[in-house]
Amino acid sequence: MKVGKLLVSASGKVFYVKSLDSDYHTQLGFVKKEDLGKAGDGGAVRTSTGKELFVLSPAFIDSYSKIRRGPQIIPLKDIAAIIAFTGINKESVVVDAGSGSGALACFLAKIVRQVFTYEIRDDFAAIAEENVRSLELPNVTVRRKDVYGGIEEKSVDAVILDLPEPWRAIEAAANALKVGGFLVSYSPTIPQVADFVAAVGKSRSFINLKTTEIIERQWEVSERKVRPKSAAIGHSGFLSFARKIKA
Numbered sequence: 325m326k327v328g329k330l331l332v333s334a335s336g337k338v339f340y341v342k343s344l345d346s347d348y349h350t351q352l353g354f355v356k357k358e359d360l361g362k363a364g365d366g367g368a369v370r371t372s373t374g375k376e377l378f379v380l381s382p383a384f385i386d387s388y389s390k391i392r393r394g395p396q397i398i399p400l401k402d403i404a405a406i407i408a409f410t411g412i413n414k415e416s417v418v419v420d421a422g423s424g425s426g427a428l429a430c431f432l433a434k435i436v437r438q439v440f441t442y443e444i445r446d447d448f449a450a451i452a453e454e455n456v457r458s459l460e461l462p463n464v465t466v467r468r469k470d471v472y473g474g475i476e477e478k479s480v481d482a483v484i485l486d487l488p489e490p491w492r493a494i495e496a497a498a499n500a501l502k503v504g505g506f507l508v509s510y511s512p513t514i515p516q517v518a519d520f521v522a523a524v525g526k527s528r529s530f531i532n533l534k535t536t537e538i539i540e541r542q543w544e545v546s547e548r549k550v551r552p553k554s555a556a557i558g559h560s561g562f563l564s565f566a567r568k569i570k571a
């Protein structure tokens with residue numbers, strides 16, 4: 325979804341306004357289109373029930389949060405860990421598989437030089453392509469291919485797997501990565517992690533670095549009521565990191 329403007333309440337509730345050509349309805353009342361047009365960036369408008377909302381232009385993260393969802397996307401906390409532990413940056417070329425909704429590919433495109441993302445299913449590749457287009461990311465290429473069969477790119481800085489059987493992509497990753505490059509696997513279950521790490525261990529192309537789980541705990545801060553939020557963020561997945569060596 326293309327986001328025109330954001331309406332944000334003082335408590336942080338965000339409404340995504342697609343078009344400024346009509347009144348915008350929220351559960352806090354509606355905002356007249358004339359008021360939406362008049363309020364500058366950061367300015368306030370009032371809803372029909374008198375609630376104050378602030379108008380902001382969308383940043384990348386706002387548009388990203390509204391991408392079309394097909395398969396389950398990887399959460400931001402895990403994307404952050406992938407970027408932090410591999411150090412991928414504006415000079416890096418990265419391969420990602422499977423694309424799924426293209427969430428990881430789209431986020432990485434804002435960080436690295438080039439992203440190649442592999443997806444076996446045409447319907448999911450179409451969703452990923454739509455998201456790449458709507459976020460206007462020229463440096464993402466979606467490849468409609470089975471990544472277990474091989475990766476076209478060579479000498480890449482990182483290969484990131486979010487696949488049901490990541491161990492089946494280890495050979496393809498070894499052929500695509502430059503020496504010193506990172507192989508990362510994101511899996512929701514421990515049997516997948518065990519099989520992946522065992523296969524990496526048998527491969528002569530990688531040294532195993534670590535498997536980790538990132539746990540995010542949000543807090544409620546309201547005057548002296550300062551405590552972890554009651555609704556905890558549930559389990560997402562485990563991240564395993566390996567590094568390419570000279571075979």
Ligand SMILES: C[S@@+](CC[C@H](N)C(=O)[O-])C[C@H]1O[C@@H](n2cnc3c(N)ncnc32)[C@H](O)[C@@H]1O
Pocket residue numbers: 395396397398421422423424425426427428429442443444445448469470471472486487488
């Ligand atoms: C959980 S989704 C990936 C989500 C993605 N990381 C995101 O953030 O949007 C897993 C995807 O892997 C794809 N997939 C499964 N096996 C594959 C293969 N051999 N080659 C390429 N893609 C594959 C599935 O079709 C699915 O879309």
